[in-house]
Amino acid sequence: MNKLAAMNTPIFWAEGHPGKLDRENWTLDIVGACAAPQTFSWQDLLKMQPATVEGRLTSVTRWSVFGSWTGIRISDILQKVQMQPSCNYIRFWSVGLVYDTSIPLEIALKEKSLLAWAFDDEYLSEDYGGPLRGFIPYLWGYKSAKSIVKIELMEHYIPGFWEMRGYTDSAEIEAGPCRDINDGGKLKQIAGGDEVKGFI
Numbered sequence: 001m002n003k004l005a006a007m008n009t010p011i012f013w014a015e016g017h018p019g020k021l022d023r024e025n026w027t028l029d030i031v032g033a034c035a036a037p038q039t040f041s042w043q044d045l046l047k048m049q050p051a052t053v054e055g056r057l058t059s060v061t062r063w064s065v066f067g068s069w070t071g072i073r074i075s076d077i078l079q080k081v082q083m084q085p086s087c088n089y090i091r092f093w094s095v096g097l098v099y100d101t102s103i104p105l106e107i108a109l110k111e112k113s114l115l116a117w118a119f120d121d122e123y124l125s126e127d128y129g130g131p132l133r134g135f136i137p138y139l140w141g142y143k144s145a146k147s148i149v150k151i152e153l154m155e156h157y158i159p160g161f162w163e164m165r166g167y168t169d170s171a172e173i174e175a176g177p178c179r180d181i182n183d184g185g186k187l188k189q190i191a192g193g194d195e196v197k198g199f200i
């Protein structure tokens with residue numbers, strides 16, 4: 001069992017679970033405001049410089065899980081497709097193209113913003129957004145789209161799946177109670193305003 005599952009990390013698929021996904025034949029399309037739009041194969045992604053960061057996925061439904069996340073920096077892939085100055089927002093599309101969410105470019109460019117394929121050195125299962133998911137620790141978890149097949153570089157913001165259903169567009173993490181998944185789901189408190197660094 002993978003570590004996320006072993007810790008009973010909740011599994012969210014608002015659009016329905018996608019079932020078994022083919023990692024070796026996964027492709028990621030990057031379109032929109034870039035000079036070199038491209039379809040990356042799984043092998044293309046593995047050839048890029050990998051990055052591992054420690055951080056938390058924190059849900060607006062008030063739980064947070066900590067670990068090491070490995071993948072590629074979103075900033076690296078944006079450089080590869082030659083992002084244009086008109087790009088202000090990055091829109092992620094999950095497999096099936098029902099779930100989408102967008103984040104400001106400045107957050108996409110941060111050091112810990114990844115397209116992640118592993119948690120604590122194990123490939124992500126379908127349940128947790130494998131083969132490739134967003135990991136954006138700076139914002140509520142609904143911005144960390146799972147099983148990403150397409151990224152759109154946009155000039156203007158478009159509200160996504162949850163944003164159209166009432167979650168905030170900014171997804172700024174707010175102070176309050178939060179279950180610590182690494183500690184058996186114990187109820188603790190988090191500070192707001194930034195990446196969750198720990199409990200208070």
Ligand SMILES: Nc1nc2c(c(=O)[nH]1)N[C@H]1C(S)=C(S)[C@@H](COP(=O)(O)O)O[C@H]1N2
Binds near residue numbers: 060129141144
């Ligand atoms: N495709 C897709 N991505 C998604 C979601 C979803 O429902 N569908 N839920 C989001 C929310 S609200 C959270 S908190 C995290 C949860 O990630 P997990 O299911 O791997 O724990 O995934 C995000 N990405």
Ligand SMILES: [Mo]
Binds near residue numbers: 058060061140141142
């Ligand atoms: Mo969430």
